[in-house]
Amino acid sequence: MTAISLKNLDISYGPTKVVQGVNFDVAEGESFALVGESGSGKSTVLKAIAGLAPEWTGEISVLGEARSHTVDRGFATRCQMVFQDPYGSLHPRKSVDTVLSEPLMIHGLGNRNQRVIDMLAAVGLDQRFRFRFPHQLSGGQRQRVAIARALMLEPKVMLLDEPTSALDVSVQAEILNLLKRLRREQGLTYLMVTHNLPVVSFMCDRMAVMNKGRIVEIAPASALYDGNFSDPYSQSLYAASGGNPDRKDIA
Amino acid sequence: MSAPLLEVENLRVSFPTPAGRVDVVKGLSFTLGRERLGIVGESGSGKSMTGRAILRLIRSPGRQSADRLVFDGIDLQAQSERGMRKLRGARISMIMQDPKFSLNPVMTVGDQIAEALKTHESLARKDVGARVLEMLHSVRINDPERVIGLYPHEVSGGMGQRIMIAMMLIPQPDLLIADEPTSALDVSVQAQVLDLIDELVREKGMGLILISHDLNLVARYCDRILVMHAGQVVESCAAADLYQATHPYTRGLLAAVPKMEETRDELPVLDRSEWSGT
Numbered sequence A: 001m002t003a004i005s006l007k008n009l010d011i012s013y014g015p016t017k018v019v020q021g022v023n024f025d026v027a028e029g030e031s032f033a034l035v036g037e038s039g040s041g042k043s044t045v046l047k048a049i050a051g052l053a054p055e056w057t058g059e060i061s062v063l064g065e066a067r068s069h070t071v072d073r074g075f076a077t078r079c080q081m082v083f084q085d086p087y088g089s090l091h092p093r094k095s096v097d098t099v100l101s102e103p104l105m106i107h108g109l110g111n112r113n114q115r116v117i118d119m120l121a122a123v124g125l126d127q128r129f130r131f132r133f134p135h136q137l138s139g140g141q142r143q144r145v146a147i148a149r150a151l152m153l154e155p156k157v158m159l160l161d162e163p164t165s166a167l168d169v170s171v172q173a174e175i176l177n178l179l180k181r182l183r184r185e186q187g188l189t190y191l192m193v194t195h196n197l198p199v200v201s202f203m204c205d206r207m208a209v210m211n212k213g214r215i216v217e218i219a220p221a222s223a224l225y226d227g228n229f230s231d232p233y234s235q236s237l238y239a240a241s242g243g244n245p246d247r248k249d250i251a
Numbered sequence B: 001m002s003a004p005l006l007e008v009e010n011l012r013v014s015f016p017t018p019a020g021r022v023d024v025v026k027g028l029s030f031t032l033g034r035e036r037l038g039i040v041g042e043s044g045s046g047k048s049m050t051g052r053a054i055l056r057l058i059r060s061p062g063r064q065s066a067d068r069l070v071f072d073g074i075d076l077q078a079q080s081e082r083g084m085r086k087l088r089g090a091r092i093s094m095i096m097q098d099p100k101f102s103l104n105p106v107m108t109v110g111d112q113i114a115e116a117l118k119t120h121e122s123l124a125r126k127d128v129g130a131r132v133l134e135m136l137h138s139v140r141i142n143d144p145e146r147v148i149g150l151y152p153h154e155v156s157g158g159m160g161q162r163i164m165i166a167m168m169l170i171p172q173p174d175l176l177i178a179d180e181p182t183s184a185l186d187v188s189v190q191a192q193v194l195d196l197i198d199e200l201v202r203e204k205g206m207g208l209i210l211i212s213h214d215l216n217l218v219a220r221y222c223d224r225i226l227v228m229h230a231g232q233v234v235e236s237c238a239a240a241d242l243y244q245a246t247h248p249y250t251r252g253l254l255a256a257v258p259k260m261e262e263t264r265d266e267l268p269v270l271d272r273s274e275w276s277g278t
């Protein structure tokens, strides 16, 4: 089954159309990356899928169900989003414990105490952070709380917006390993925005490259090995990221 | 040699915790000339708190102290809050790790940058506008005419970072503290923005403290590097020698970086058993 399907998707903010003609399918269990220029509309695509950018036309479906333009509560148990900016997405007056147990409470799930303890451990946060508030955490610690919150409901589909770009490499490694393991064990699907091509190489099967509101190319992750990109923008992104543009000729 | 731009001796930052007051920065010392100093280290190791403490921005109940904290001959610890406010922005700027959080949510991007400029220089209204556009252009914002009219929640993550950078550079500070300034930018835009900062270091003699978790970036854009771990410096080296670093912690960080042609199924992680953030 397809986990996420986007057809002729256009997204606007008021009078400005910022995303145009997006088409792609992400298979169930696949890990798919969205890369490309800053401001090209990557976060906007994720927000539209999550129901946070309501001015869209075209078709969006998640796990076989068409998304409407209204809020759908049950959606949260199937699909969760981790936001690019962990400062804005955590409520300043809610403790880590509240943030993590609230979704369980809302959806009537039990064994909350143990689940919170386990999740903190899974994202590499010591238990002493459990009763802290966001302003008492460092940037990377906050981002781990945001990731933990999204995982609490054990969703099948995760929309990850730069989940590790605020993290140092050692914590990034832990989170990426965790995401990879969860995907393997629970068959999760990821749609992940990142500007870091090596992260795509480690985590993803395919990637869509965006530039100025449009998708210019969809390529397999193997393109990062052989440099086999066809669009000039993707080629320049690859070269700037330290990819070897001559590899194509060698291969 | 001229006097250093910044001298920091035995800097401490502490916070109360249920287990008593704990130091998150534990006696940090360094001096900075008109050069580029990189600070790397694990999440929670005290990098941001070090930056904030230099500007005396540790909020209560946090506390800071130092044996010496001197910027360009000015004893920062002897300054009144008013004196500090004069220095902040104008002579010492800090690009905060959380750009959108640090921008004023109810003021347009253009007005905020203009205000930063006006605290530094008195210019005619028309010239202010032109300088703001020029600055946005130089941090590689496409379509700056549209962007000046946007509010912080209407810009993308990477645009927010560059707006913050523009705002901090426009008054031409003597010392720039940049806390993860380009973490949301792709490499090519990142390189252009860092080149711009670099230009100011070389041409205007600005001092730079670049806090980042990106080891390659720090190796490329800094002269010297401090590696922090649990509030302390565990290694200090010339940027060129980073890849020969010997401390097991630094080596661990280097190994954890994913590669473009990644074949590992799992990335190596640091042994966190001794980890003691607070």
Ligand SMILES: Nc1ncnc2c1ncn2[C@@H]1O[C@H](COP(=O)(O)OP(=O)(O)OP(=O)(O)O)[C@@H](O)[C@H]1O
Pocket (backbone or CB within 6 Å): A013, A016, A018, A037, A038, A039, A040, A041, A042, A043, A044, A045, A084, B150, B153, B154, B155, B156, B157, B158, B159, B184
């Ligand atoms: N609420 C909003 N109102 C108006 N314009 C917006 C709004 N949110 C985003 N935009 C605009 O939409 C465009 C795309 O933004 P988006 O956040 O999707 O970019 P992005 O690809 O995620 O970039 P980055 O890599 O920098 O995060 C930008 O030009 C931005 O200014």
Ligand SMILES: Nc1ncnc2c1ncn2[C@@H]1O[C@H](COP(=O)(O)OP(=O)(O)OP(=O)(O)O)[C@@H](O)[C@H]1O
Pocket (backbone or CB within 6 Å): A135, A136, A137, A138, A139, A140, A141, A167, A168, B015, B016, B024, B041, B042, B043, B044, B045, B046, B047, B048, B049, B050, B062, B097, B213, B277, B278
């Ligand atoms: N108000 C507070 N109360 C208690 N502890 C705090 C408070 N603010 C910060 N800390 C702790 O201080 C330590 C250092 O934080 P700092 O923000 O300097 O880390 P950092 O090195 O910048 O990390 P990152 O790379 O994740 O941004 C962290 O362990 C954090 O949890």
Ligand SMILES: [Mg+2]
Pocket (backbone or CB within 6 Å): A042, A043, A044, A084, A161, B156, B157, B158
């Ligand atoms: Mg974004």
Ligand SMILES: [Mg+2]
Pocket (backbone or CB within 6 Å): A138, A139, A140, B047, B048, B049, B097, B179
């Ligand atoms: Mg920090």
